[in-house]
Amino acid sequence: MSTWLRQHWQTLGMTLGRLARDPLAALLNVMVIGVALALPLGGYLLLQNLAGVAPRMTGSPQVSLFLAQDAGKNDIAALEAQLKQIPGISALRFVSREQALEGLKQSENLADVIAALQTNPLPDAFVLEARGGAAELEKLETQLGALPKVAHVQLDSAWVRRLESLLALGRMAVMILAALLACGLVAVTFNTIRLQILTQKDEIEVSKLIGATDAFIRRPFFHLGFVQGALGGLAALAIVYLSMQILNGSILALAQLYGSDFKLRFFGMIDCLALLAFAAVLGWVGAYMSVSRHLSGIEPR
Amino acid sequence: MISFNQVRKSYRGGHEALRELSFAIEPGELVFITGRSGAGKSTLLKLIPAIERPTSGTVLVNGQNIGSMRRAAIPYLRRNLGLVFQDQKLLYDRNVFDNVMLPLAFTGHAHKEAARRARAALDKVGLLAREKANPITLSGGEQQRLCIARAVVNRPSILLADEPTASLDSASAAEVVEMFRAFNQVGVTVLIATHDEALVQRLNPRVLALEQGRLAA
Numbered sequence: 001m002s003t004w005l006r007q008h009w010q011t012l013g014m015t016l017g018r019l020a021r022d023p024l025a026a027l028l029n030v031m032v033i034g035v036a037l038a039l040p041l042g043g044y045l046l047l048q049n050l051a052g053v054a055p056r057m058t059g060s061p062q063v064s065l066f067l068a069q070d071a072g073k074n075d076i077a078a079l080e081a082q083l084k085q086i087p088g089i090s091a092l093r094f095v096s097r098e099q100a101l102e103g104l105k106q107s108e109n110l111a112d113v114i115a116a117l118q119t120n121p122l123p124d125a126f127v128l129e130a131r132g133g134a135a136e137l138e139k140l141e142t143q144l145g146a147l148p149k150v151a152h153v154q155l156d157s158a159w160v161r162r163l164e165s166l167l168a169l170g171r172m173a174v175m176i177l178a179a180l181l182a183c184g185l186v187a188v189t190f191n192t193i194r195l196q197i198l199t200q201k202d203e204i205e206v207s208k209l210i211g212a213t214d215a216f217i218r219r220p221f222f223h224l225g226f227v228q229g230a231l232g233g234l235a236a237l238a239i240v241y242l243s244m245q246i247l248n249g250s251i252l253a254l255a256q257l258y259g260s261d262f263k264l265r266f267f268g269m270i271d272c273l274a275l276l277a278f279a280a281v282l283g284w285v286g287a288y289m290s291v292s293r294h295l296s297g298i299e300p301r
Numbered sequence: 302m303i304s305f306n307q308v309r310k311s312y313r314g315g316h317e318a319l320r321e322l323s324f325a326i327e328p329g330e331l332v333f334i335t336g337r338s339g340a341g342k343s344t345l346l347k348l349i350p351a352i353e354r355p356t357s358g359t360v361l362v363n364g365q366n367i368g369s370m371r372r373a374a375i376p377y378l379r380r381n382l383g384l385v386f387q388d389q390k391l392l393y394d395r396n397v398f399d400n401v402m403l404p405l406a407f408t409g410h411a412h413k414e415a416a417r418r419a420r421a422a423l424d425k426v427g428l429l430a431r432e433k434a435n436p437i438t439l440s441g442g443e444q445q446r447l448c449i450a451r452a453v454v455n456r457p458s459i460l461l462a463d464e465p466t467a468s469l470d471s472a473s474a475a476e477v478v479e480m481f482r483a484f485n486q487v488g489v490t491v492l493i494a495t496h497d498e499a500l501v502q503r504l505n506p507r508v509l510a511l512e513q514g515r516l517a518a
Contacts, residue, residue: 003409006409006411007406007407007409010406010412202390202392203392203394205390206390206392206403207403207407208376209350209352209379209384209390210379210380210384210403210404210451210452210455211376211377211378211379211380211382211404211407211408211455212376212406212407213373213376213407214373214376216376216406216407300352301352
C-alpha cells in the first residue's frame with residue numbers, strides 16, 4: 001500500500017514538473033479547457049442568481065380580492081379575520097372603495113371621467129401577498145373565491161409561470177451547452193495526451209523493455225489528464241469570477257435605479273469543489289480514452 | 302536456466318529466422334552467440350525477454366514458458382533480465398543518474414535505497430563521476446557502459462547483450478567485454494551476441510554458432 005501511494009506521489013510530482021517545464025503549452029491547454037467550461041458555468045451562475053432573487057424582486061405574487069357591492073363594515077371585518085387564518089398569505093392590505101376612487105383621481109387623464117360619475121362604481125378590495133409557486137397560488141385562488149362576499153379574485157400568477165418556464169428553458173440550454181463542452185474537454189485532453197505519448201515514445205518503449213507494467217506506464221498520463229482538467233476547472237472559476245466582478249459594477253448602478261441592491265453572487269464552496277472534481281474527472285476520462293487508444297501501439301521491436 | 306527446445310521463429314512474410322533450434326544454458330554460464338548478420342542472433346535474444354514469441358517449440362526462462370506467458374506477466378520476467386542493446390536506447394531528456402534510476406522507479410524502491418543502488422551500478426561501470434552529465438555528451442564506450450549500468454541496477458540473474466561492441470573501437474570494446482566477464486564471475490548468467498570473432502577467441506568461452514537459424518555443426 002505504501003509503495004502504491006509513494007508511486008502515485010512520485011508520479012504526481014513528475015507530472016507537475018513536466019507541466020512546469022513547458023509552461024506556455026500547459027497554460028494554453030488549461031485556458032482552452034477553462035474557456036470551454038466558463039461558458040456553461042457563467043450561464044449557470046446567472047440562472048442561479050435569477051432564480052434565487054426573482055420572488056424577492058417583486059415582493060411576492062399579488063392577489064387582488066374584490067368584494068361584492070353589498071358588503072358592509074361587518075362583512076369586511078369578518079372577512080379580514082378569515083383571511084388572516086389562511087397560511088399562504090404573507091401580507092394583507094384593505095383598500096376601501098373611497099381610497100380606490102381617490103387613487104384614480106390622481107391619474108390625470110381619468111379625472112374628468114370620474115368627476116362625471118354620479119356614484120362610486122368601485123368595490124372594496126383586499127390586496128394580498130401570497131407565498132409559493134404557481135400551483136399553490138392556483139389552489140389559493142379557488143379557496144379565496146369560495147369566501148362569502150367575494151365577488152372576484154384576480155391572481156397575478158401569469159408572470160410567475162412565465163418566469164418559471166423561462167428559467168427551465170435557460171436551465172435546459174445550459175445543460176446542453178455543458179454536455180457539449182464536456183465532450184470538448186474530453187477531446188482536448190485526448191489530443192494533449194496523444195501528443196504527450198508521442199513525445200515520450202522512447203521512454204515508454206524503454207520502460208516496457210526493462211520491466212515496467214502497463215499500469216505504471218499509464219499512470220502519469222492519467223495524472224496529467226486529471227491535473228489538467230482540475231486546472232482548467234480552476235481557470236473557468238477564475239474567468240467567471242472576474243466577469244462577474246466586472247458585470248456587478250453595471251448591475252449595481254442599474255439596480256439602484258429601481259431601489260434594489262441586487263448584484264450577482266458567486267458560487268458557494270461546495271459548488272466550486274464539485275466543478276473542480278467534475279473537470280478533473282473529465283480530464284481523466286479523456287486521458288483514459290487516449291491511453292487505451294495510443295499506448296498499445298508502442299511495443300518494443 | 303534458459304532452454305530452447307525445437308524452437309522455430311518465422312516472421313510475417315515467411316522469413317524463417319530460427320529453425321529447430323535446441324540448446325540449454327546453465328546458471329552462471331558465459332555464452333557467446335556468433336554468426337553472420339541474419340543468422341538469427343537477435344531473434345534468439347529477443348525470444349528470452351518475450352519481445353518476440355516463438356512460432357513453435359518451447360523457450361523456457363527460469364522455468365517459465367515464454368510462448369504461453371500472459372502479457373501481464375512479461376514485465377516481471379523482464380525485471381529479472383538485464384538487457385544491453387546495440388543502440389543503447391538511452392533517454393536523452395535526463396542525466397546519466399536518472400537513466401539508471403528508471404528501472405528502480407517501477408520496482409517500488411524508496412528513493413534513498415534506489416539512489417544508493419544507482420550509484421553502486423554507476424560505480425561498477427566507472428561512470429560515477431559523470432552522473433550529472435547528459436548521456437548525449439558521453440563517448441560511445443561510455444554510453445554502452447551506461448546501458449550496462451541500467452541493465453544491472455536491478456541485480457538481474459541473466460544479462461543479455463545484442464552486439465554490445467559493434468559500434469565501439471577495440472579498446473572500448475575490450476573494456477565492455479571485461480565488464481561482462483566481471484558480472485559473470487559473481488554468478489550472473491551472461492549471453493552475448495556478436496559477430497566479432499577476435500573478441501570470442503580471446504575469451505575462449507562457450508560459443509553457440511548460428512548459421513541460417515540453426516546451430517552450425
